[in-house]
Amino acid sequence: MSRLRLVLAFLVVLLLPVGAFLHYVLPRHDVVRIVNTDVRRVDAQSGKPIEGGERTTTSRDVYYIYAEDPETKKPHVFRNEDTGWGLPPYLKFNSADVQAVASSIAAEHGVALVTKYGWRLTWFSMFPNAVSVRRWDPADTVIPWFNIVFFVGVAALVGYVLVRRRRA
Secondary structure (H helix, E strand, O other): OHHHHHHHHHHHHHHHHHHHHHHHHOOEEEEEEEEEEEEEEEEOOOOOEOOOOOOOOOEEEEEEEEEEOOOOOOEEEEEEOOOOOOOOOOOOOOHHHHHHHHHHHHHOOOEEEEEEEOOOEHHHOEOOEEEEEEEOOOOOOOOOHHHHHHHHHHHHHHHHHHHHHHHO
């Protein structure tokens, strides 16, 4: 019995960080009403907003999308930054285009489908990153194809490893 508990504890300790990492980096979808958009100048190292008179040698623009849930009116804030060649590997280079779509939808007080990754942690002023924004049609169905293919691929790899291990 104690060996089973030890194995279960090991699996939890191993799988919890992996699950948290996957929850952070895999895309999720929100249907929201976009109410405003904004651009802020932030320090490149700390990520903190630069106030009016501050001088810094390294800074960058960060786009923000302000939205609310159409039913509950719960606020949502998304940052909209290029991921470039970094991690997670979304290869997103079109944050200005995404911001233009979000601003257009905000002007119409329209509802949008926002594809995002990341978490909203208010204590750390951390926002999920919007990967794409498009107008929402209530007839649309959201199917997370990337996540489905990813987990089927992981399951196939695990199955392959288990079969090879049993044969060896």
